[in-house]
Amino acid sequence: MKTRRITMAQALIQFLKQQYVERDGREHAFFAGMVGIFGHGNVAGIGQALQQNPDFPYLLVRNEQAGVHMAAGFAKASNRLRTFACTSSIGPGATNMITGAALATINRLPVLLLPGDIFARRNVAPVLQQLESPATQDIGVNDCFKPVSRYWDRIYRPEQLITSLPEAMRVLTSPSDCGAVTLALPQDVQAEAYEYPEELFAKRVWLIRRSEPDKVSLERAVKAIRVAERPLIVAGGGVLMSEASAALGDFVKTTGIPVAETQAGKGALAWDHSLVVGAIGATGSLAANRLANAADLIIGIGTRYSDFTSASMTAFQNPQVKFVNINTAEFDAYKVGAIPVVADARVVLEQIGAAVAGHKVSAAYAAEVAELKSNWDAEVDRLFHLGNTGKPAQSEVIGAMCEAAGPRDMLVSAAGSHPGDLHKLWRTRTPNGYHMEYGYSCMGYEIPGAMGAKMADPSREVFVFLGDGTYLMMPTEIATSVQEGVKIIIVLVDNHGFASIGSLSRSLGQEGFGTRYRKRNGKSGQLDGEPVAVDFAANARSLGAHTIKAANLGELKKALEEAKAMDRTTVIVVETDTSVGVPGYESWWDVAVAEVSEMKSVSEARAHYEVARKRERHHL
Ligand SMILES: Cc1ncc(C[n+]2csc(CCOP(=O)(O)OP(=O)(O)O)c2C)c(N)n1
Numbered sequence: 001m002k003t004r005r006i007t008m009a010q011a012l013i014q015f016l017k018q019q020y021v022e023r024d025g026r027e028h029a030f031f032a033g034m035v036g037i038f039g040h041g042n043v044a045g046i047g048q049a050l051q052q053n054p055d056f057p058y059l060l061v062r063n064e065q066a067g068v069h070m071a072a073g074f075a076k077a078s079n080r081l082r083t084f085a086c087t088s089s090i091g092p093g094a095t096n097m098i099t100g101a102a103l104a105t106i107n108r109l110p111v112l113l114l115p116g117d118i119f120a121r122r123n124v125a126p127v128l129q130q131l132e133s134p135a136t137q138d139i140g141v142n143d144c145f146k147p148v149s150r151y152w153d154r155i156y157r158p159e160q161l162i163t164s165l166p167e168a169m170r171v172l173t174s175p176s177d178c179g180a181v182t183l184a185l186p187q188d189v190q191a192e193a194y195e196y197p198e199e200l201f202a203k204r205v206w207l208i209r210r211s212e213p214d215k216v217s218l219e220r221a222v223k224a225i226r227v228a229e230r231p232l233i234v235a236g237g238g239v240l241m242s243e244a245s246a247a248l249g250d251f252v253k254t255t256g257i258p259v260a261e262t263q264a265g266k267g268a269l270a271w272d273h274s275l276v277v278g279a280i281g282a283t284g285s286l287a288a289n290r291l292a293n294a295a296d297l298i299i300g301i302g303t304r305y306s307d308f309t310s311a312s313m314t315a316f317q318n319p320q321v322k323f324v325n326i327n328t329a330e331f332d333a334y335k336v337g338a339i340p341v342v343a344d345a346r347v348v349l350e351q352i353g354a355a356v357a358g359h360k361v362s363a364a365y366a367a368e369v370a371e372l373k374s375n376w377d378a379e380v381d382r383l384f385h386l387g388n389t390g391k392p393a394q395s396e397v398i399g400a401m402c403e404a405a406g407p408r409d410m411l412v413s414a415a416g417s418h419p420g421d422l423h424k425l426w427r428t429r430t431p432n433g434y435h436m437e438y439g440y441s442c443m444g445y446e447i448p449g450a451m452g453a454k455m456a457d458p459s460r461e462v463f464v465f466l467g468d469g470t471y472l473m474m475p476t477e478i479a480t481s482v483q484e485g486v487k488i489i490i491v492l493v494d495n496h497g498f499a500s501i502g503s504l505s506r507s508l509g510q511e512g513f514g515t516r517y518r519k520r521n522g523k524s525g526q527l528d529g530e531p532v533a534v535d536f537a538a539n540a541r542s543l544g545a546h547t548i549k550a551a552n553l554g555e556l557k558k559a560l561e562e563a564k565a566m567d568r569t570t571v572i573v574v575e576t577d578t579s580v581g582v583p584g585y586e587s588w589w590d591v592a593v594a595e596v597s598e599m600k601s602v603s604e605a606r607a608h609y610e611v612a613r614k615r616e617r618h619h620l
């Protein structure tokens, strides 16, 4: 057997460089490189290996969490066909990646995490940043990655790489099981040499399966569609990941079934497609929510039915409602008592389309869908053009961004009040044009996630919608965007705190307590003093961004054009009029209100809550 004597870290990089994926006859490298930060836990192992492999790019980020977000954003915008590996030192560098791991796993996005680990040799323990346990020497902070990883291993001996890496790749390239993969790398083992078999470094192409459905399940699904009078498709992220937009378009063209979209599935079809009724659920459009309410068949495609999609299990009120779930993951396919069709979305849509040929929804239902859609489009137009002359409303900011964005451009966001507004209002024209991280809705994802999206397709302009709260949590990757020449356009909405959680708090009778950026008030002892003024433009400028302040809608529109013409990351700061929000549309979200309290407003909210909860249903 031919072998190569190299370190474990060198072997790892050699292996990663040779991993390719293939789908629909297209083949390319799976890893675009490695992002991370060095410390004593990885500089001598992984760091040295990266240095002698300059053809495997290394991107130095400012925070390990952001590095993982970047990889996740890149993977999401690449429909999971590519990703980055992420390296960190031991201890805090490693645990910084846990939030990123959770985000990736929840959103079913492949990221390879390589946290440094404490000495396998142990004789020098406790090393700097080591968590000790009096009960065992076989534990460390990297064990915290276990529940947030789809695959986890610790490489105590260099030869363990040989069996662990193929498992890591199996999970990373699985359409049903992918998520974060963590390989904890003890720092001494990273630097240890071993005679690795040469075959380990041969090019390997992983086929991304397009799995076929079971025949009987498919027949049952077809039968359910044929007898349904008020069917509705719920398009989830799986439609995009499977690149099934065209197949979905063909299927609805023949059947006339309307399409509602989850956060992850938005943009599967263009917003102005005659059968797209917009967002569904707690942040849904009136059109989609009305149709969902009365639907007798829900065809969920690539959705995991989060509480925002199901409006906390109140969205589907027809007593006869049935579900067909098309999903690569058996786990999701079986949800809500559905007829499960466990297979690739595109394959199933093509096969179901052929099987239901000739079947079409009734003319009455089609007319109802058309009317709801046209009313909804008019409502969005209204919200885009409220006519504020001073500070714009958030919906007007969204409208201006929509108008500034080209058909292929991308919108990236994650947390705050805007994900709900964007879900309702953004007009997506091309698949992946709407990039919302709403599985983990993680403040801080936006800037690094957008950088990942931009790197996945530099030909598309990337617009980021960001709140002041999120900005303050993680602005620092702006410096990385300047370093890497990865340009994004950030629209920073300054509303002096948490509009989202503030209004949620008020709806619970809690008066927005603790959700405004205000100084501690000497008199009340509370955070209700003077506003805490932050100069966001100066802050972003200091990190290397081009910055523009916009005081009204006209200035915002000009700023967006200026930003498009810029060659580096641009931050537009705009204060908004918080008195005009986007309403909800016959939907709700279950956030449990205190059952007993000393506040009348809370007791009142609790009484409403108890009534509203009665609409929650089991779908068995
Ligand atoms: C890391 C993280 N911490 C806390 C939350 C809970 N949370 C959701 S939105 C939000 C406030 C966001 O404020 P901002 O970015 O200013 O947006 P706004 O609500 O004002 O639109 C908070 C704290 C979260 N989603 N992520």
Ligand SMILES: [Mg+2]
Pocket (backbone or CB within 6 Å): 467, 468, 469, 493, 494, 495, 496, 497, 498, 499
């Ligand atoms: Mg805010």
